[in-house]
Amino acid sequence: MYFDPVEAMDRAALEELQVERLKKTIDNARNSPFYSEQLAGFDTADIKTASDIAKLPFTTKDDLRNQYPHGLLTRSLDEFVRLHASSGTTGTPVAVFYTQQDLNTWADLMARCMYACGCRESDTMQNMSGYGLFTGGLGIHYGSERLGMLTIPAGAGNTKRQIKLIRDHNVSVLHIIPSFALYFAQKVQEAGYEIEDMPWRIALIGAEPHTEEARAKIEEMMHIKAYNSYGLSEMNGPGVAFECLQQNGMHVWEDAYIAEIINPKTGEHVAEGEIGELVMTTLTREGMPIIRYRTRDLTRFIPGDCACGRTHRRIDRIAGRADDMMILKGVNIYPMQIEQCLMSMPEVGQNYLIELVREGVSDQMKVKVEVKDEFFVEDMRALQGLQKKIAKNLCSEILLTPHVELCQSDSIPKAEGKAVRVIDRRNEE
Amino acid sequence: MYFDPVEAMDRAALEELQVERLKKTIDNARNSPFYSEQLAGFDTADIKTASDIAKLPFTTKDDLRNQYPHGLLTRSLDEFVRLHASSGTTGTPVAVFYTQQDLNTWADLMARCMYACGCRESDTMQNMSGYGLFTGGLGIHYGSERLGMLTIPAGAGNTKRQIKLIRDHNVSVLHIIPSFALYFAQKVQEAGYEIEDMPWRIALIGAEPHTEEARAKIEEMMHIKAYNSYGLSEMNGPGVAFECLQQNGMHVWEDAYIAEIINPKTGEHVAEGEIGELVMTTLTREGMPIIRYRTRDLTRFIPGDCACGRTHRRIDRIAGRADDMMILKGVNIYPMQIEQCLMSMPEVGQNYLIELVREGVSDQMKVKVEVKDEFFVEDMRALQGLQKKIAKNLCSEILLTPHVELCQSDSIPKAEGKAVRVIDRRNEE
Known part of the structure; x- marks a missing residue:
């Protein structure tokens, strides 16, 4: 059972789809000031297989900063309906712009993530993360509504009210920051409730790096199943990769992104299963496509097939920043x-x-x-x-x-x- | 120029539409536990004109509290995708549930409001109110995206960052709490900027009662046009009534609501133009219709036609709470x-x-x-x-x-x- 049949698409067909979308993405990207220059010498016809992506130049965070705010936009500002920006308290911020179609695509991807870990229309989801410019809040919110879950925009803080809402509305899914989860479990007990009596079933955790041990502790203390999420604002926000019920790596939605893992020093692809820097390319973003973005996040592809039947490759939990190498x-x-x-x-x-x-x-x-x-x-x-x-x-x-x-x-x-x-x-x- | 032609609909046709929708609302409401009892003795066929609404019983805030959480829902929980709730720190909270269609209707109404005061697709709107359970945040946000404005979900606080976003992204529309507006104008000046150089044009103010004098001061200090908004969570949130460019009263969207003004002691309609308690009935909400809701808000209908051409009646700025009488x-x-x-x-x-x-x-x-x-x-x-x-x-x-x-x-x-x-x-x- 998948939210979208594309999740279990045959690999060969998936790669064909990637090639087709990559070519469209390159041609679309040429409409932006940055890529029109960056890709000037590149012939789109040179993309014949997905691995030909390695012929394209990287895009770095510094590029995004230098191009702030509009250098990567492929159309006029009128056509955009959302802007998220990093805080930019240190240096120039990074701004990400979305058209209405981009928001729809993002919500679909996010709904797919939540479905993959067992969330259903009949669930009630309490969004315990902050909203605002942080993409985690509105990202999960729109995905949850798209999936059809009853969505409670509780926001961060106010533990007492969070507990009351969860009990009153039989909340079965929580979006909660890992470091807050253990504190929250403790507060629930201090408020005189038994953890076993709480209606929750699923915790969506992400936004912060955390270890497998932290997950195990959250699951044990909260009597919940916790699923790991990966995303970054430059690639929309959350919804890039997510764990399925197997809890063994996060499926990257390869119909929407091409993921590569490179040696951060040489820029070459590492061998299958080896740790390296994750590089991401958007395949379905119309307003602000990004090609070969150096995420600085370290991970590896998990070799082999997933028992859930999804064919999209899995990445491992983020193993630090490329700069830590x-x-x-x-x-x-x-x-x-x-x-x-x-x-x-x-x-x-x-x-x-x-x-x-x-x-x-x-x-x-x-x-x-x-x-x-x-x-x-x-x-x-x-x-x-x-x-x-x-x-x-x-x-x-x-x-x-x-x-x-x-x-x-x-x-x-x-x-x-x-x-x-x-x-x-x-x-x- | 209207966002929706219904805004300038002929009064007779508008009232016919109201009657038709009121009947549908009554029949739909009967699917809820509360109204199935409340309306048991009422024959929908007795509604022949919009003023026949006076034959129906009132719904009070206490009713909503007593029916918490599900007593007013017309369908199964699966069909709802959003829940907002009052804080309920004093006594039982009030919860409002929305289906996907209800969210769409709400966003359309909100977009209509912003269009009426001059906001256009080409504008950039910075939402400076908090998000979360407060309907003002997500209400304005969804309406702004629906209208097609570039929407910056800045959230509350962080004045320095707000100023940077406004300048960097040429923000032309602000959603700002009136009491924060004057403080903000001062901070802009303290940061060394000339108010005249700020790119803003329109302030959407509401959420808090404020006087005409407060508005005048905001307009003068900020070099902006400020438009008044009326709404309450029980009627979705903001988007119930809004000022047009005339700045002379807020048009109540009468295709979506029936507004009445009553003497809070007797429950009788007051004479046209007299102050009384605003009573509201939803006409387009499918999941949680509310009939003759006693808002406790005091206002009056502004007599006469509006120069903007909209035929929907205007209410005056809220003149306090019914309990103040x-x-x-x-x-x-x-x-x-x-x-x-x-x-x-x-x-x-x-x-x-x-x-x-x-x-x-x-x-x-x-x-x-x-x-x-x-x-x-x-x-x-x-x-x-x-x-x-x-x-x-x-x-x-x-x-x-x-x-x-x-x-x-x-x-x-x-x-x-x-x-x-x-x-x-x-x-x-």
Whole structure:
């Protein structure tokens, strides 16, 4: 059961559709000041397969800033009905413009996302995120109405009223920011309600990076199924990729976007399944098409078919920002690779720390890992075994063997705010 | 030029349309638990003219509270896509449900309002009100997109960013809360900009009661034309009545609503042009029709035709709440009548105070009036003349002659927050 049959389209036909739409997108984009120049030397006929997209130049966030506000628009301002803009408190903002048709397409994509994780017309959806210029609020709102869910535009804050609305109106779907979810679950209990008695079933979580562990905790504490969402304003907002009931990666809607994963240093495509920077091209946006946009978000394609039957490829949870990439002995390594590897081991505790050091002419990685109390036993052989196991697992992920140091839980200082996971000491005296 | 030709429909045809729609509304309403009981003894065939609406029972806010949440719904919950609710921090909230068609109708009405005051597809509208459960935010937003304006969902707050967006995107229409408008104008100047250089042209103001003087001040300080809006969540939200370019009363969209004005004590219709409580009936809402809703808002129909050519009757600016009505010697008097009368006189200053006192068996009204410095002269005859003039003007408005006392400007203590205009001492010892 799909919201749109295109979700399960045969791959060959899907790629044909992509080629057709990519060509239309290129020709449409030429109507904008930016792309008319950027694509001046490019012959649309050179696009024969979807992979020919690699012949096109990238578009960067700096391009969007330099072209602010109108450089990417393909038609006159009259034809646009919505504008979202980044806050631009630091530097020039980025503005995204939508025609009425673009809003319709976006709402359809968003409805498709929510349907994929089990939302139905008979559900009641409480939108607990802020509205306004943030695309997450209105994006989810329009998609929810399009799907036919009873939509409560609760907005952010006011926990007491949120709880009353949820109980009074039998709310089955929440759109909630991950970091707020656990706080909210606690408030529900403090207000004297049993979590099991709350009518919710599905949480749509996104907007913030969060780990698989955070999701597991939300699901456990809230007695809910939580589904991960990916989107960015430059590509409309939410609705770019979303998890299905399998909860194993987010399907990118490939009839509406071409997704590529590149090595952020070389710009070349990485091998299938490898982590790299996500690059996105709009295929159905008429007012402000964007070609090969460097999202700076790191992820990988999840190999293989999804059990849900959707043929659109899945991307993994965002593994950080391209700017976080470390290069060690010529190998690209992302902190999130190490985190995922460590957190998949039952012996590993809450915290870890990566240090890069220079020993003579050679760079080394040291990984300090907290071990859960029940595994931190006075048995040297067991600990050495664990140390080796961690080093081996890391090596199979990052292709070089780090020096692993085990420590007791809570022995690595916790950062206030954003955790510091990597310390690069290679250029210290 | 109208957004919808129905705005200039011949009165007779309009009333025929009202009768037809009222009958449909009654029959549709019978599908709800509340009205199936309320209208059990009523024969729809008894509606022959629009004025036959007076045969129907009123619906009050208490009814809506008692029926919370679903008592007025005519169809199953599946068919609704939006819910707005009053905060309900005091007592049971009121919830309003919309089907997709109801949202469409609402957006059309709202677009019609904005068109009437000069907004066009080529305009850019910055929505500076909050979103969420408040119907003013999403109501204006959907109407603006429907009209085809480039809509910036800026939301409330963040003055600096609001100014940047307005300048960067050549914003010509603002939706702004009246009490925020003057503060905002000041902030624009403090930020170093000339008001004359700001690109705005039209301010949509509503959501809060405000006086004609407040509007004049906004227009003067902001170099803008400000148009008044009337609406309430029970009747969708904004979009019920709106000013045209004449700025002389708000056209009630009579193809979508039947408006009546009644004496709040007797429930009878008042004479044409008299102030009373506005009673509203929805004619085009399918999911949650409401019949003869007692708004508690005081206003009057403005007699005569409007120069704009729209045939839909105009209501005056809201003159307070029905609960504010005073009865003196059997005459109904509203504080706003006195305010309007006083403020129309050039000699009168900023402030006034109404006192009701009992003298023997007879009730009296005393009105203390601040006089502008230039008129507060040491000329007894002039002052007595002014006193008489005020008393006479008031008498022609409220049909009895109050005792008028003149005083210097700033001699009546200013209240913090809501001004106290009436002190009833009749039951004091």
